[in-house]
Amino acid sequence: MDNKSLEYSTTTVICATCGIEFETTVAHLFGKQFTIGKYCHDCAARLSEIEQYQKDYELEVANMKIRRRWRENCGIDPRYQVKDFTNFNTNRPGNV
Numbered sequence: 001m002d003n004k005s006l007e008y009s010t011t012t013v014i015c016a017t018c019g020i021e022f023e024t025t026v027a028h029l030f031g032k033q034f035t036i037g038k039y040c041h042d043c044a045a046r047l048s049e050i051e052q053y054q055k056d057y058e059l060e061v062a063n064m065k066i067r068r069r070w071r072e073n074c075g076i077d078p079r080y081q082v083k084d085f086t087n088f089n090t091n092r093p094g095n096v
């Protein structure tokens with residue numbers, strides 16, 4: 001590939017969210033221009049944070065669905081699913 005086929009420059013654009021002007025990079029590749037980033041630094045950071053929150057939320061929903069399916073299909077009676085062995089006493093008759 002020819003090294004001259006990819007060049008960069010900078011330009012001023014208007015943020016698609018807040019409307020302020022900011023400098024961004026333009027890639028020139030095979031005669032076409034690609035502006036890198038249409039959001040200012042602050043809006044890009046906020047959008048990234050929101051996207052991460054949405055991903056975390058979707059992952060938590062998926063985990064909750066899996067946990068519910070495990071509980072429904074594990075074969076343990078629902079009244080015993082919240083029990084644990086914290087008060088298990090091996091000295092009581094019948095406990096080994």
Ligand SMILES: [Zn+2]
Nearest residue numbers: 015018040043
């Ligand atoms: Zn902005």
